[in-house]
Amino acid sequence: MTRTIKHRIWSVLQQTLTIALMMFSGLIVAVLASMSAPENYTDPTMQEVSDLGAMRAALALLLLLFIPWYRKIPLVLIIIGGFYAVIVQGDPFVLAIGLTVWIVRAQQRWQWIIAFGGLAAILLNMGWHIFGVLRQGDHVPTAEGILIILILGFAAIGLVLSISLMTRQRRKIDQAHAEVEAVEHDRDVISSEMTRQTEREYLAREVHDTLAQRLTALSLQTGQMQKSLTVTDQGELAAALQETKHYSDQALRDLRTLVSSLRDQGEQEPLVPSVAPAGFQDLRTLLDDAAQQGLMIHPQVLLDSYDSAPDELQRAVLRISQEALTNVMRHSADKTVHVRIDGQPGHGVSLEFTNRTNSTQHFDRGTGTGLLGITERAQLLGGTAQEALLEEHFRLTVKLPWTVE
DSSP, X not given: OHHHHHHHHHHHHHHHHXXXXXXXXXXXXXXXXXXXXXXXXXXXXXXXXXXXXXXXXXXXXHHXXXXXXXXXXXXXXXXXXXXXXXXXXXXXHHHHHHHHHHXXXXXXXXXXXXXXXXXXXXXXXXXXXXXXXXXXXXXXXXXXXXXXXXXXXXXXXXXXXXXXXXXXXXXXXXXXXXXXXXXXXXXHHHHHHHHHHHHHHHHHHHIIIIIIHXXXXXXXXXXXXXXXXXXXXXXXXXXXXXXXHHHHHHHHHHHHHHHHHHHHHTTSOTTSOSSOOOTHHHHHHHHHHHHHTTOEEEEEEEESSGGGSOHHHHHHHHHHHHHHHHHHHHHOSSSEEEEEEEEETTTEEEEEEEEEOOTTSOOOOTTSHHHHHHHHHHHHTTOEEEEEEOSSEEEEEEEEOOOOO
C-alpha cells in the first residue's frame, strides 16, 4: 500500500511539473509572438503596449489556463487555440498542444480532417507573423525575423507530428504486447487443460485395462462359484475359491502398480507405460489366464521379432487382446473365440477376434467402453479398429503400424 501511495504521489508531481513547464513555455511563446506584430505597440520602439496588444496578451493568458485539462478537452483547445491563432493572430501554442493529443487519439476520418485543419491553421499563423514582420519595415531585421518565424513554426509542426505519431506507435506496440501476453496466457491455459485431459484419459485406460479387467474376471469367477455351491464335489469348490483368491490378488497388485506409477511419473509424459512389456510371454500369460477362466481359445499367432518390437506396440497388442477376450467372455454364446495375430517389422500387426453370438437374442454391445478403449489405443499408434456383426458371429479387426527405425 505504501509503495502504491508513493507511486501516485510521484505521478501527480510529474504531471504538475509538466503542466507548469507547458504554461511557462506558452508564456514565453506569447511574448515572442507579440513582438512580430507592430499593432501590438503604440510606437516602433515597442516601449508601450497598445490596446490590441493588451487584449491579445490577456487572451493568451486566458488560453493558458485551459492547459491543465489538455488530455480531457483536446478538441476545445484546438477550437479556441485555432481561433486565437488565425482570427486574433496570436501564437499557436495552445492549438499545438490540443492537436498533439487529438492526433494520438484520432481513429475516424472526421478526426483526421480536424487534425489536418489544425496543421493548416499553424501554417496560416506563420503567414500572419511573417506579414507582420514585413510591415515593420526597417525597424527590425526582416530576414532574421522571417527566418526565426519559419524555424519556430516548422519546429512546432515537427514536434506535434513527432510526439503524436511516436505516442501512437508506442501504444500500438503496448497493445501488441498485451495481445501477445493474452495469447500466451490462453495457450498456457489450453496446454494445462490438454495435459489434464490427457492424464484423465491415461488414468481411465489404465484403470480399465488393469483393475477393471481383473475385477471382471473376479466377477465371472464368482458366478462359477455360485454354480459350484450346488455341487457336492469339495475339490471343485476349493479350486474355484483358489481361482477367486488368485484374481483378487492380481487386482490388488495391478492397483498398487497403477498408484505407484502415477506417483513416480508426476507431470511426466502420461503415455509412459507403468509396466515394461515382456513380448511373447505377455501374450502367453494372457491366453493362459483366459483359458483358466473357462474361455475356449483357438489361437493362431504369427509374429516375427515381436520381442524386439517397440514397447508401445507390445503394450497396445496386449491391452487390445485383453479387452477383446474379456468381451468374448461377457457376450459370447459358447465362450469360444478364434484369435489370429500376425505381423512383422515394416508391415504392421493385425489382430482378429471372432466369436459366436447368440442368435436367439439381440446382440448386446454392453456399455461400449471396451470397444471405445480398443479404438482409442489403435488410434494413438496411428492404427484402426473395425467391428463387424455377421450373421452368427462378431468379428473385431485391429491393425497397428510397426515402424522400423
